[in-house]
Amino acid sequence: MLQQLFFSGRKPGTQSFGQLFKLYNKSILKSDKLNQSYSEQGEWDKGFSDHYKLHLKALVDEFEKERVSAASSARKKLIRLTPLFVIIPVIGWQLIVWELNEPDDFHGMGLYFIGLSFAATTWFIRRSVVAYQNTIKNKIFPRILSFIGDFTFSAEVSDRVKQFKDIGLLPAYSTEASEDNIIGEYKGVKIELFETHLQKWKKRGKNSRLVTVFNGLIINLSMNKKFSGKTLVKQDKGSVGNWFSKKSAKLENVKLEDPRFERVFEVFSSDQIEARYLLTVSFMERLLELDEIYDNAEIQLCFENNNLLMLIPLRKPIFEPGPITEPEDFIDDSQNLLKEMYLIFQIIETLKLNMELNL
Amino acid sequence: MDAYTLIIAIGAALIVVLYIWYSRIVRNKNQVYEALSGIDVQLKNRSNLIPNILSIAKKFMEHERELISSVTKLRTQSTAEYDSGDAQAVKEHMELASALTSEMGKLMISVEAYPELKSDQTMQQAQLSYNEVETKIAAARRFYNSAVSQLNNSIEIFPGNIVARYANVSSMPFYEADEGSKAPVDASSILG
Numbered sequence: 001m002l003q004q005l006f007f008s009g010r011k012p013g014t015q016s017f018g019q020l021f022k023l024y025n026k027s028i029l030k031s032d033k034l035n036q037s038y039s040e041q042g043e044w045d046k047g048f049s050d051h052y053k054l055h056l057k058a059l060v061d062e063f064e065k066e067r068v069s070a071a072s073s074a075r076k077k078l079i080r081l082t083p084l085f086v087i088i089p090v091i092g093w094q095l096i097v098w099e100l101n102e103p104d105d106f107h108g109m110g111l112y113f114i115g116l117s118f119a120a121t122t123w124f125i126r127r128s129v130v131a132y133q134n135t136i137k138n139k140i141f142p143r144i145l146s147f148i149g150d151f152t153f154s155a156e157v158s159d160r161v162k163q164f165k166d167i168g169l170l171p172a173y174s175t176e177a178s179e180d181n182i183i184g185e186y187k188g189v190k191i192e193l194f195e196t197h198l199q200k201w202k203k204r205g206k207n208s209r210l211v212t213v214f215n216g217l218i219i220n221l222s223m224n225k226k227f228s229g230k231t232l233v234k235q236d237k238g239s240v241g242n243w244f245s246k247k248s249a250k251l252e253n254v255k256l257e258d259p260r261f262e263r264v265f266e267v268f269s270s271d272q273i274e275a276r277y278l279l280t281v282s283f284m285e286r287l288l289e290l291d292e293i294y295d296n297a298e299i300q301l302c303f304e305n306n307n308l309l310m311l312i313p314l315r316k317p318i319f320e321p322g323p324i325t326e327p328e329d330f331i332d333d334s335q336n337l338l339k340e341m342y343l344i345f346q347i348i349e350t351l352k353l354n355m356e357l358n359l
Numbered sequence: 360m361d362a363y364t365l366i367i368a369i370g371a372a373l374i375v376v377l378y379i380w381y382s383r384i385v386r387n388k389n390q391v392y393e394a395l396s397g398i399d400v401q402l403k404n405r406s407n408l409i410p411n412i413l414s415i416a417k418k419f420m421e422h423e424r425e426l427i428s429s430v431t432k433l434r435t436q437s438t439a440e441y442d443s444g445d446a447q448a449v450k451e452h453m454e455l456a457s458a459l460t461s462e463m464g465k466l467m468i469s470v471e472a473y474p475e476l477k478s479d480q481t482m483q484q485a486q487l488s489y490n491e492v493e494t495k496i497a498a499a500r501r502f503y504n505s506a507v508s509q510l511n512n513s514i515e516i517f518p519g520n521i522v523a524r525y526a527n528v529s530s531m532p533f534y535e536a537d538e539g540s541k542a543p544v545d546a547s548s549i550l551g
Binding site: 274 | 393494505
């Protein structure tokens with residue numbers, strides 16, 4: 001059920017190229033479907049319709065005007081720059097042909113030209129859309145989050161991964177793009193999470209290019225248990241991979257009793273007993289359950305300083321506003337955000353991090 | 360390569376294999392000692408907690424004198440020195456620890472029959488600490504049993520059995536859960 005909840009019904013916003021071309025359609029500037037009421041969908045948004053009426057509905061008109069203005073600005077730019085979608089490939093193709101005549105000196109300049117020109121054009125067109133979406137994130141998301149408790153939300157985050165760099169879970173990276181920092185508390189468990197995209201320069205022949213090394217969610221949760229050592233739960237990478245992990249982390253390998261858990265995860269710790277104190281038999285069972293919920297997304301964990309840090313790779317960003325091509329009513333934004341937060345709370349419930357005893 | 364060289368090469372390979380096996384056995388044996396000392400640290404913590412629990416319990420549990428004296432006796436016995444290199448002594452030490460766990464379990468269940476004691480703040484705190492220590496003992500026991508399993512495998516599989524004899528290493532006993540916790544629970548007796 002949770003898996004369905006997590007992987008279905010999420011609107012990708014205007015991230016995709018296809019969404020950009022929807023801006024050609026003039027009907028996106030029409031403001032219909034307004035004055036809607038929120039209809040609750042399930043356990044995760046129970047009671048939200050009243051919250052919607054009180055804290056969000058009054059802002060719909062104002063934000064719909066902003067949406068139309070941003071969409072109109074993006075649409076105008078798209079129409080004006082449409083010739084570029086023909087000119088860029090033509091110039092790029094000429095460069096490729098010209099370079100192909102000199103095969104010894106081929107650097108793929110034409111391809112770079114096409115890629116960079118399209119990226120720059122798209123960025124220019126989407127500027128107003130991104131600005132509008134950030135306004136939604138900064139002004140509306142906190143209002144939605146106030147339904148579930150005292151949570152703060154900041155869309156812009158910088159240099160956030162640095163503090164987790166040395167824990168031994170994150171791969172080496174050259175660039176970091178983090179966003180959507182949420183801080184709050186659920187059943188006494190302090191939560192801090194953000195999305196991050198880490199890339200590393202990799203050499204291929206004469207050229208270097210940025211390759212994604214991690215794209216997903218970093219969640220830091222406080223635990224109601226005191227521990228002094230460090231325990232890592234990594235994905236099992238076979239005997240050779242695990243040997244390298246052990247050497248690089250300078251920790252001892254911990255062999256646990258559950259063969260199913262051992263097939264999926266590999267545990268390293270500075271304290272054999274503490275690792276077993278944290279990873280009880282039932283905790284291992286719950287972690288396997290969680291791994292299934294996230295569609296075997298290769299979850300990794302680090303227990304250190306009375307906190308549990310979780311790394312969950314994701315296929316696409318999760319805390320995103322709905323598409324700008326549809327009238328604004330905050331309903332899809334609320335549903336997406338509440339579903340995602342419900343899933344995070346389920347991690348706490350599933351792993352029973354709020355419990356003091358190791359049940 | 361003549362026969363003589365071949366015999367030397369095979370002999371050298373055999374020595375290397377036996378040495379690797381020997382070092383593995385010694386490593387496993389040391390890990391068992393490490394795990395055993397981990398258990399003892401937690402048993403010591405429990406032992407330090409028990410007098411507090413008993414002193415609170417004594418005030419209220421007039422009818423449980425026998426149980427309290429049994430806990431006191433087992434506590435004294437389980438904190439006595441023992442030879443960690445002697446498998447039989449380790450086994451007896453583990454059995455005493457398990458018996459104490461069982462008796463303490465009975466005592467904790469008995470607390471339920473004394474509402475005044477059950478609601479006593481100091482007792483509640485002591486019970487929480489006790490549960491925490493028991494959890495740590497369980498974790499230490501899992502580490503110990505894992506280490507024992509590795510050691511026993513390495514000395515029972517050929518040529519480990521021969522190497523172990525020369526290295527003077529013998530198999531160690533597992534630390535098994537107390538009989539009380541293995542027994543089926545009669546829910547009706549708890550739920551009334």
